[in-house]
Amino acid sequence: MTLRRTVATTRRVLRQLRHDLRTVALILAVPAVLMGLLAWILHGRAGDFNQFGPPLLGIFPLIVMFLVTSVATLRERTSGTLERLLTTPLAKADFVMGYALAFGLSAVVQALVVSGLSFSLYGLHVSGSAWLVVVVAVMDALLGTALGLSLSALASTEFQAVQFMPAFILPQLLVCGIIVPRSQLPPTLHWLSDVLPMSYAVDATQQLSASAAVTSEFLLDIGVVAMFVVAALLIGAATLRRRTH
């Protein structure tokens, strides 16, 4: 892996985005509009908005980035550009990190937009630092990117790739503790939620909602999410094959 090739890949992915401004607008606007909708639905119920808002602030970007990344990676696989790149000196890690950095940067901007609007216009409030909510939102978006990179290896068509969202993301949404606190889940589901990354992402924002100080649980949650990001990126790199049938 070389820094120059990784950065070149990042810049190339960002250039592709620049030629597709509608996608950029969707990346930035969709989570912000969804949060606005949530604030509107929970109008006059500030307690509920402050409970559901912070976790969803991270989950909306996760879903958007998961879809964008899985389709982008699948396009590289089906268009032959990935096969060509793998005949060059480009390392698999250059490819994966290039994508992670490009979409990571997009995620930072996306998180700033959605958090900025949520904390000002929509009136979201947390006991802890609003900046740490932004950090969690960025981590969630990165998690979406990393999962998209690794899971797209299982898809051979766009139809399959988009269905990985309901297949891999929605179950996590159901057991992550937003609908029913994880402690009240049946034991099997509780155990399942323990091994899924979104549970930790949601728990991190719940820590920030409840406590003004940075708790050790929050740090643990963030650490676990980071580990999932790294693991998914490693799996993503491992699924790239220089030789195929």
Place this chain on the structure above:
Amino acid sequence: MEPAIRVEHLQVKRGGRTVVADVSFTVPSGSLVGLLGPSGCGKTTLMRSLVGTQIVAGGSVELFGQPAGSPALRSQVGYVTQAPSVYADLTVSENLRYFATVLAVPPTAADRVINDVGLGRHTDTVVGRLSGGEQARVSLATALLGSPRLLVLDEPTVGLDPLLRRDLWVLFAALASSGTTLIVSSHVMEEAERCQRLLLMRDGQILADDSPEALLARTGSTDFESAFIALIENPST
């Protein structure tokens, strides 16, 4: 001198079917070799085996004395797939600059290869808006970056107008005389006369490995289409 390509008893199977059956040949450095045969005869699979992206069932493929696909070869082999493998949503120049950085060659090389394939007027055009033939040339330009020692070109002239096709063959001949080895596939038999050497392929096997002149003389034909038919009907010629 080490041959550019040495293939020995290469066998490739896909889904239980033999796609390349016991193929052997060598190609000396600096030659322009045409790989001709009908579509589906195994040309693409053979080329993928040369660049090391194909899982093979048996035999060996060596380029410049090293096993195909080894890391040291990655900056020495340029490969153009049949379908243009460039980014349709980037401009011609953005595509080439990216691949130039990946291959660690200076950005000026990007401008040179754009001119080599005659796309100077389209430098800042998004590739997706170019015609199919122009997109194929962007893909070809990418393979020319970094002056590779071996170029593996899968049907690079398909769908091009005759003038452009002639210009590209002139470019290929110039590259060969400067020492680059080229293996160029085509299903159009007339392109055979542009090559210094021909590999005729059918059903995963090499039917003939000869110079164009010798092939015509041997089969008593005046054109390559009939030479090909003569070889199929009477393999012992």
